[in-house]
Amino acid sequence: MQSPSHPPIGLYVHIPFCASKCAYCDFASYAGREADIPRYVDAVAREIARRGEATGHPPADTIFLGGGTPSLLDETQATRVLDALHEAFPVEPTAEVTCECNPGTLTPRFAHALRAAGVNRISLGAQARQTRLLRLLGRIHDWPQVIASVNMAREAAIDNINLDLMFGLPTQAVADLRETLDAAVALAPTHVSCYGLIVEAQTPIHRRIESGELALPEDDVEREMYELARQTFADRSFEQYEISNFAREGYACRHNIGCWTRVPYLGFGCAAHSFFGECRAMNPPTLDAYLAGEEPKIDRLSKEEARFETMMLGLRMTRGVADEGFTRMHGLSIREAFGDKLEKPLAAGLLEWHEGALRLTRLGMDLQNSVLVDLM
Incomplete structure (x- = not known):
């Protein structure tokens, strides 16, 4: 089955379903459409099989399930997606296999199902320690659920854990970020992604900022926050290997490094991107277009x-x-x-x-x- 001449590639699956839409999110994600999940999983499994055949079944050494909220799938659905990837592509025994999960939706049963299906890395959208900031962002969880989710992952023998954090938020003070960083490091993750808020047009948070209801921190305060994050992680033996990413030795995200160094990858599901054969491809940008079978747009790079x-x-x-x-x-x-x-x-x-x-x-x-x- 394997294409013997092709070096390993990355595989990405986009799961566009959410319990609620975050106030800052402009990704292809949908709240209230859980009824479409079975049909979507069927379509993704067919796409994986079809494109595995079309590309000659190259080997894969990273897999990433992103969203949206992959942890909104049930155990059978998540396993089916992962099994489809393994059937269409020879996945190397040492592959890094990541699943994004939201603290408000992860369950022990789901975590154990992920591990049984080969997942060895979980990325949790923690974002902030303070409940008021989480609600401002439209997040449904609180910090005790972050702690519980980390414990669920470890109890399922998934010890490679990333925490996503955010800074530069409206009403966020430097002291808030310091509290978030300390709380995150106390959970002993192997990796932390710490992003400055990007205000995307037409999102709820954009409208509140434009109306004057909310204000972003001044530029010098945001720079102070970034420096605080960099210094905090350096002091705790995390290496900064990318503008927003910090890892303990040996735990840098291999999938993302592949994307940043132009290692070929295939993306499956609505709005997923691919880079293969010096071509960039984008799947249909909406859930309905993807389910209707629209073709991806392909662009050959000069x-x-x-x-x-x-x-x-x-x-x-x-x-x-x-x-x-x-x-x-x-x-x-x-x-x-x-x-x-x-x-x-x-x-x-x-x-x-x-x-x-x-x-x-x-x-x-x-x-x-x-x-x-x-x-x-």
């Missing part, structure tokens, strides 16, 4: 687009983009590909060369978008 994408994604990582790897991938060195475009961000102290790689400086992390504009 050489120039591929080179820029390598920098756009790779510069998110603290190690930067290795010139040797860039040259191997594109047939040109970074200097040959970007020439004079490098001068401005290098002179401004936003980029630096380090051990054969081009990487963002600490200042460059704050101004990444400016760097990318210079490289366009």
